[in-house]
Amino acid sequence: MSLENVAAGLRNEDGIATVIGVLRQRFGDRVQTGETLRAQHAHTTTYIPGQLPDAVIYPESAEEISVIVRACADHRVPVIPYGTGTSLEGHINAPHGGISVDTTRLNRVLEVNAEDLDCTVEPGVTREQLNTHLRDTGLFFPIDPGANASIGGMTATRASGTNAVRYGTMRDNVIAVSAITASGEEIRTARRARKSSAGYDLTRLFVGSEGTLGVLTSVTLRLQGIPQAISGGVCPFPSVEAACNAVIHTIQMGIPVARIELLDALQMKACNAYSNLGNPEVPALFLEFHGTEAGVAEQAALFGEIAAECGGGEFRWTTNPEQRTELWKARHNAYWASFTLRPGAKGISTDVCVPISRLAECVSATQEDIAATGLVAPIVGHAGDGNFHVLVLLDADNPAEVAAAESFVGRLNERALAMDGTCTGEHGIGQGKRPYLEKEMGGAIQVMREIKRALDPLNIMNPGKIFSFDR
Amino acid sequence: MSLENVAAGLRNEDGIATVIGVLRQRFGDRVQTGETLRAQHAHTTTYIPGQLPDAVIYPESAEEISVIVRACADHRVPVIPYGTGTSLEGHINAPHGGISVDTTRLNRVLEVNAEDLDCTVEPGVTREQLNTHLRDTGLFFPIDPGANASIGGMTATRASGTNAVRYGTMRDNVIAVSAITASGEEIRTARRARKSSAGYDLTRLFVGSEGTLGVLTSVTLRLQGIPQAISGGVCPFPSVEAACNAVIHTIQMGIPVARIELLDALQMKACNAYSNLGNPEVPALFLEFHGTEAGVAEQAALFGEIAAECGGGEFRWTTNPEQRTELWKARHNAYWASFTLRPGAKGISTDVCVPISRLAECVSATQEDIAATGLVAPIVGHAGDGNFHVLVLLDADNPAEVAAAESFVGRLNERALAMDGTCTGEHGIGQGKRPYLEKEMGGAIQVMREIKRALDPLNIMNPGKIFSFDR
Numbered sequence: 001m002s003l004e005n006v007a008a009g010l011r012n013e014d015g016i017a018t019v020i021g022v023l024r025q026r027f028g029d030r031v032q033t034g035e036t037l038r039a040q041h042a043h044t045t046t047y048i049p050g051q052l053p054d055a056v057i058y059p060e061s062a063e064e065i066s067v068i069v070r071a072c073a074d075h076r077v078p079v080i081p082y083g084t085g086t087s088l089e090g091h092i093n094a095p096h097g098g099i100s101v102d103t104t105r106l107n108r109v110l111e112v113n114a115e116d117l118d119c120t121v122e123p124g125v126t127r128e129q130l131n132t133h134l135r136d137t138g139l140f141f142p143i144d145p146g147a148n149a150s151i152g153g154m155t156a157t158r159a160s161g162t163n164a165v166r167y168g169t170m171r172d173n174v175i176a177v178s179a180i181t182a183s184g185e186e187i188r189t190a191r192r193a194r195k196s197s198a199g200y201d202l203t204r205l206f207v208g209s210e211g212t213l214g215v216l217t218s219v220t221l222r223l224q225g226i227p228q229a230i231s232g233g234v235c236p237f238p239s240v241e242a243a244c245n246a247v248i249h250t251i252q253m254g255i256p257v258a259r260i261e262l263l264d265a266l267q268m269k270a271c272n273a274y275s276n277l278g279n280p281e282v283p284a285l286f287l288e289f290h291g292t293e294a295g296v297a298e299q300a301a302l303f304g305e306i307a308a309e310c311g312g313g314e315f316r317w318t319t320n321p322e323q324r325t326e327l328w329k330a331r332h333n334a335y336w337a338s339f340t341l342r343p344g345a346k347g348i349s350t351d352v353c354v355p356i357s358r359l360a361e362c363v364s365a366t367q368e369d370i371a372a373t374g375l376v377a378p379i380v381g382h383a384g385d386g387n388f389h390v391l392v393l394l395d396a397d398n399p400a401e402v403a404a405a406e407s408f409v410g411r412l413n414e415r416a417l418a419m420d421g422t423c424t425g426e427h428g429i430g431q432g433k434r435p436y437l438e439k440e441m442g443g444a445i446q447v448m449r450e451i452k453r454a455l456d457p458l459n460i461m462n463p464g465k466i467f468s469f470d471r
Numbered sequence: 472m473s474l475e476n477v478a479a480g481l482r483n484e485d486g487i488a489t490v491i492g493v494l495r496q497r498f499g500d501r502v503q504t505g506e507t508l509r510a511q512h513a514h515t516t517t518y519i520p521g522q523l524p525d526a527v528i529y530p531e532s533a534e535e536i537s538v539i540v541r542a543c544a545d546h547r548v549p550v551i552p553y554g555t556g557t558s559l560e561g562h563i564n565a566p567h568g569g570i571s572v573d574t575t576r577l578n579r580v581l582e583v584n585a586e587d588l589d590c591t592v593e594p595g596v597t598r599e600q601l602n603t604h605l606r607d608t609g610l611f612f613p614i615d616p617g618a619n620a621s622i623g624g625m626t627a628t629r630a631s632g633t634n635a636v637r638y639g640t641m642r643d644n645v646i647a648v649s650a651i652t653a654s655g656e657e658i659r660t661a662r663r664a665r666k667s668s669a670g671y672d673l674t675r676l677f678v679g680s681e682g683t684l685g686v687l688t689s690v691t692l693r694l695q696g697i698p699q700a701i702s703g704g705v706c707p708f709p710s711v712e713a714a715c716n717a718v719i720h721t722i723q724m725g726i727p728v729a730r731i732e733l734l735d736a737l738q739m740k741a742c743n744a745y746s747n748l749g750n751p752e753v754p755a756l757f758l759e760f761h762g763t764e765a766g767v768a769e770q771a772a773l774f775g776e777i778a779a780e781c782g783g784g785e786f787r788w789t790t791n792p793e794q795r796t797e798l799w800k801a802r803h804n805a806y807w808a809s810f811t812l813r814p815g816a817k818g819i820s821t822d823v824c825v826p827i828s829r830l831a832e833c834v835s836a837t838q839e840d841i842a843a844t845g846l847v848a849p850i851v852g853h854a855g856d857g858n859f860h861v862l863v864l865l866d867a868d869n870p871a872e873v874a875a876a877e878s879f880v881g882r883l884n885e886r887a888l889a890m891d892g893t894c895t896g897e898h899g900i901g902q903g904k905r906p907y908l909e910k911e912m913g914g915a916i917q918v919m920r921e922i923k924r925a926l927d928p929l930n931i932m933n934p935g936k937i938f939s940f941d942r
Contacts, residue, residue, distance in 0.1 A: 115828035196893035204675030357586035422667035454925035
């Protein structure tokens, strides 16, 4: 993956040194410059090399973030917002150096409005922390990208995950944000009403903007009532096509599946090995239904009929929580199970998303590409959304393998775009997907650049992410 | 309502004359300048005085819209996109003159992808036309703002309506748009995938931008499967508070109501008179459920229990289509029925939206205000969203009445904002709500202005809407 070189000329050395001094005066030892800590803050879970920030700072309030941004603006130094560091496309790297703004200490749940099914949290609150906080209210926050990410990070990358098919993505579940813009001012994008047609949708503009337009200081989220009943199950299919046909019929019939996950045969094999399971090593769909007792039973029965019509095997399902966990074990452990296919390998996780009518074709062509390239790469898909992940297992020290994986990722993206899909369903652009975004958006990327230029004319907010942009 | 005066200095007379000449050469008699036609294109269903465009033009393709926009940009002449003219806040007025771009002839359904539950249409397609087109597919487009509006207009104003509580608003149902920007280029904001985290959410930026960022040339919409069963019913309540409590419990329990509409006692009285009905003249909720036969029965039974707990009267409901239409007659005819309260009056329709926990308080305080002001003004609410409409019936030729109504609308908006609500749930800002948007957004309105300035530096795209903005 060719990232732009970190040319020395793009680092504002004087500004960086000055800002660190200014911030130290105000924040004392909440400004840290040790290399280990800085490396942790540039850590990415991808193969993209780490690019360290020059300092890490721990603000404790929106006002403090404003002070930091103003100082960085005065001296033209990059500001890189940091949540939990679980993003996948180099979002937290500092290609031009700068200050990593760690939001860990902004971790208060500011309010929960149970009657309105909403809450407002600081950006450093993690999704598990929020759901623990909500435990006694009968409500929960559904979005689950896998990692225990921060709400700020999930908002910034427009995260989603397994139950987006039912509850939507962060796009649909953020009611409003507050943010410090590049000029250091705090804005709030909306009130708490469930809908509004009041002017430009600034909330949606900030959701998915990857820290390039401001630093989030609070996020107001939509919550859901905990369903009365949950049922879950698993169903094998003779082929990816058969499984995808079952998904299409399920969505078309309007069955409100909470999750509908596809694992390919290789992934099923890995899960059997990892958890000592006896699942058939063929493509499988894992489902979950939320509703009333009668509702989830009806949904499961309807899906069972669809699966049978599509050539699926027995649909085993249950409302018993322990049995459900057992049935879902393969899906839950899929990521870690993958590494049994190649112990010691590094995993590159990449995602694309296509219209669901093209999902079977896209997954099958990708499997053929994997075989032809000689890669080991299981596939897991959020099939109801047409979104799937390929985990390429490689020896990161073998340049030929890395090159083969990179060219495979390139073809995967071209394939998705050719099917009117997107180069990323939920990971975001960061650094890794920038070339594909150019292809996906055509002239519209210029509109994105004009917005960026208008709101961050000095290009200090997380520069080098989403698109290239000269200062 | 004090609109800015149409100062002669803001009209670019030379440019307008030149552009009309240029467009006539290219478009012949598809450029019209007759006063009656121009007046129809400035017609608004509000009390805001009409401000006529200088010409109306009928393009037949995206390329032709590009030609028009480029000509207007060359001569700095306003471009006012026109759908069906059913907007409520002066969106299609031409305060600085300019060219009304009537999209009536852009009325093709470009594609329907039944397997993906999406379609792409030109902006002049109306929602009824689309649903007629979809009749044989088993799919429908749910958003229903009442009027048979164009999809382009509904997109531009972020429309919603009675079933937004179930299916969302245009924000949630537009997958992508194509638009001619102020520079005359066509962009497309997204591909057809159901979700994406690929860069800034330009789709959501255009949805609700009221023609101020570009002219839409196509809209890709999410469709829904026609539900297997629909049940509907009506339930009287002793008070607005009791009705709103039932709404809150219904939403909190996660009952997926398709519609849940509140009519106040005055509105019920008007409906009885208009349709010769015998409904009790107390607040009532009108409900509709979509799902399987068993599902809609279960939902209705659950709601009946909630209503009883909240002090409601008998919940009459049915799955029989004719009986359902009969039960819903009061709601369907509510707008026209209102005029029986004051025959010959003009109606000012205004809307606000608050968190649902504040809905009862907001409606009750508004009823008291109506009484204290001496107005005749029934209330209808999309209660599940916290959104309600007040239809003020007045003698538009009586300046004292108009002034009283205007100050009432001002207090209504202040009240909604004080409850963390919005000055418009679904009508948009246009000209009428501009002062309230300033109050609602605070400093964030400056971000909107910066985006506008970046994307339309000459301010030719529907100027004078959403916010004031000097050229």
